[in-house]
Amino acid sequence: MYVIKHVSLLNPGAMYQLIGINLETGNPQAASDEFWQAVVGQLRLTPKQVDDACAAFELYTYQASKVLAERQELHNRLMGRPSDAPAHDTANSVAGLAGSSPRCSSLDGPVCRLEVLEALARNLKKEHSMRLMLNCFFYNRVLTGLQLSQAAVFSFPLFPDVYAMMCVIAEDGAARSPAGQRRLVFAHHAQELRDAASSAARARAARLAGGGGSGSGGSGSFAGSLGSGSFGAAAGVAAAAAAASLEAGIKHEMEQL
Numbered sequence: 001m002y003v004i005k006h007v008s009l010l011n012p013g014a015m016y017q018l019i020g021i022n023l024e025t026g027n028p029q030a031a032s033d034e035f036w037q038a039v040v041g042q043l044r045l046t047p048k049q050v051d052d053a054c055a056a057f058e059l060y061t062y063q064a065s066k067v068l069a070e071r072q073e074l075h076n077r078l079m080g081r082p083s084d085a086p087a088h089d090t091a092n093s094v095a096g097l098a099g100s101s102p103r104c105s106s107l108d109g110p111v112c113r114l115e116v117l118e119a120l121a122r123n124l125k126k127e128h129s130m131r132l133m134l135n136c137f138f139y140n141r142v143l144t145g146l147q148l149s150q151a152a153v154f155s156f157p158l159f160p161d162v163y164a165m166m167c168v169i170a171e172d173g174a175a176r177s178p179a180g181q182r183r184l185v186f187a188h189h190a191q192e193l194r195d196a197a198s199s200a201a202r203a204r205a206a207r208l209a210g211g212g213g214s215g216s217g218g219s220g221s222f223a224g225s226l227g228s229g230s231f232g233a234a235a236g237v238a239a240a241a242a243a244a245s246l247e248a249g250i251k252h253e254m255e256q257l
Contacts (some may be wrong), residue, residue, distance in 0.1 A: 009158040012132050018159035029158065034163045039154045043147045045169070053142050058165045060134050067126050074120045080112070135162045 022029040045053070139148055139162070151160045 012128070012135070015135075015159070016131075019161050021159065022157045023159060024157045031158055031161070031164065033164075033168065035158075035183055036161065037158045039151060039160075040165050040168045040172070041145070042154045043150055045142075045147075049142050050169055050173050053138065053169045056134065056137050056142070057170045060130060060166075063130055064127065067123060067130070071120065071123050074116055074123060077116050078120075131163070134166065138162045138166060 020028055020030065143151065155161070181194070
């Protein structure tokens with residue numbers, strides 16, 4: 001029991017290498033959601049433990065979405081691709097990620113590329129720290145000593161996967177909520193994610209209308225921005241349909257948060 005807690009704190013990298021590995025054979029072994037549902041079911045969590053786990057997982061997923069968005073922005077810069085974010089948001093995020101260097105508006109030189117790579121390394125460290133905090137919170141604040149031991153026993157021959165178990169707990173918490181809605185402890189996070197998705201959808205639609213360019217009229221309606229493209233009539237209709245479908249899909253996904 002204490003070995004798991006100490007390893008997760010002192011050498012989390014070693015612990016991560018055990019995730020998805022059969023401890024008897026040493027070979028990779030995938031585990032289904034049903035496997036972790038069975039493990040969590042054996043822990044007999046109290047309603048308060050479920051609430052605490054859901055709150056922690058909600059914070060984790062919110063911060064993780066921001067970290068992944070930053071990583072995508074950095075990847076786009078390294079690959080020379082346009083960003084999905086609006087122009088002013090892109091400028092602000094790049095300035096923060098790349099150290100606000102005025103000479104790195106483009107990746108024309110090795111120094112600028114190095115700065116973006118350093119920002120990418122910091123981004124990966126953020127994710128590593130967040131996963132470490134999630135593990136420590138689950139082991140030290142959610143589970144009792146007996147439950148931690150049970151998690152290790154019932155997970156065998158696999159190593160306990162905190163992220164997989166937290167996903168199961170969050171899904172179970174949503175199923176217990178009225179109308180199947182997920183219980184949000186920090187409801188304003190969901191609204192921020194919806195706003196970000198809406199902005200990204202508008203940016204993509206403007207790029208589609210402009211044939212991959214930055215587009216114009218990003219703050220107006222889709223019809224107005226798509227009308228300024230250089231496509232023919234048929235291409236314009238297709239681009240409008242694709243943009244509307246993309247926006248609807250993103251909004252639908254964000255509404256499920």
